[in-house]
Amino acid sequence: MGIKKFKYNAKTTSFKPIKNQRIRNFRNLAAFLIVTAFFGIISGFIFSNKVNSPEENSLAAELKEMKIQYELLNKKVKQSQEVLGQIENRDNNIYRSYFELDPISEDVRKAGFGGVNRYSKFTDWKYGDLVSDVAKNIDILNKQMVIQSKSLDEIVISAKEKDKMLRHLPAIQPVANKDLTRLASGYGMRMHPILKISKMHAGTDFAAHIGTPIYATGDGKVTLAGREGGYGNVVKIKHGYGYETLYAHMSKIKTRSGQNVKRGDIIGYVGNTGLSTGPHLHYEIHKDGQPIDPVSYFYQDVSPDEFNVLLDKSQQMSVSLD
Template identity: 50%
Template sequence: MAKVKYYYDADTLSYRKIDVKKSDYYKKTVFGLFTILLIAFIGFIVFSQFIMSPNERAQKRELDNLKLHYELLSKKMKESSSILAQLQERDNNIYRTYFEANPIPEEQRKAGFGGVNRYKQLEGFDNSLMIKNLTKEVDILSKQLVVQSKSLDEIVGLAKEKEKMLACIPAIQPVKKEDLTRMASGYGMRMHPILKYRKMHKGMDFTSPVGTPIFATANGKVVRAQRSSSYGNVVYIDHGYGYRTIYAHMSKIKTKKGKIVKRGDLIGYVGNTGLSAAAHLHYEVHKNGRAVNPINFYYGDLSPVEFAAMQKAAAEEGQSYD
């Protein structure tokens, strides 16, 4: 039963019944229904943000799973990069140094990733930045692995040649210890005995009696065996790998140009030919066209004590024999 409403009439001092028009009733009803529908719609919109369909839930789970895999993969990439960096460090500072190979510059290891935007096709997605970063990390690591793989292939090749190379590096004295009178003059600035001025003495002088045997200090090929005005009877041996040795002031040469010699082969005898003040052997070692101190190439037949004694004698400045 509908409620009957009254109002108080001050003129008649009595309550009068309120007559409601049907049109007003319908308006209120329609307005009420509209309000209810509007609230329901707004509520649906709001709650729909929190309530997902089964398909949306599945997509969200897949996206979360992909993000987790990305984080794990990114962590593994960083670990792999760290391991590769350690290998690159050993490669440059140990392996390549040991085999006398030039280190690989950092620019070469990481070259090829500047300029053109190679990741443009990955733009425009919800997770473009994540995908681009991971792709770039993979590309950089792949490039470095290729460079390192080629480097290790080179090191393997050098290792196979190591035994041959070691045999071609000067490693013994050209005159036997028991045949030496003394080590007369070392590498460095010395007074020339004939020219009487200080000049660079590019080798070491070993005094021994005339006729003392002289031996090749490493495997190689004789590239010169003749007489010269300054060195007298002299022999040059090319050992390969940038090494060359010179044996000067011989009394007699016992080899010839083009001959292949082994370490320890007889190549001549101590003498006093050329610009020489006394019987001795002048011995030089060259690396890549530059004379180096021969004292660093006697590790094949000197004890630490003997090496220390020779090093001390070689350091004394005096007059050379040539």
């Protein structure tokens, strides 16, 4: 405890105690610190809110605008992805399915965008997430377009192949039969008119006058044009895809072995050669070496109603013409 000191005041003619020097020093220090802190806070505040230069202002505005533009761009890219998504759906569900191609899975269409982050360079940017999102969506869109384009190429090839196949399959009646009266006997067990036994009739008989033109029922190559046993004058055509057709009992052959023919070409004329009871064409279709019922292969020149008439006729006749 120090000694208390007094100071005389002439005006009041009294003594007043002198305050402790250490206390005064302490107060001075505290005042200094408060003032320093105050100016520190003020200057810090001024520094952080300092007035930007015109260039900085314009850059800030530009950055803000760029963010808006990127958001718009992202929206547009996503819209394009949606449109492409609809095309992909049609591609899988209609086009590819029509041409019997396997659908392309979602995984394949969008593959290659998991795992490695190839957009890490944007991480430190102010709007890095937005920029990398746009870049990624554009990359996905590009990948989808490449795959879609390849799929369309595949469809074009399949369509051409299908068109070629359709031209080669037997699809018309081998003789003109507008009024549907020519079909005389169908495919199945029939009484043979000469052998008088129930025998498998492996084709369809068309009754017609001698000399009636006989047409190739699909594109193909003639493998036989000549005489063969009970068939008499016969033509065989190989169509590919496992199909072969046979035209028997012709009066005259109008093609030769090895010749390429188109559907509708005249290959000969109706006759009565071989084991036959009257002028007619015996027509067979073989698929993979086995005879099949030709009645289902006239689809290109008969309507559904006409088909029903032919089907009835082919099933009713119990005696064949050969």
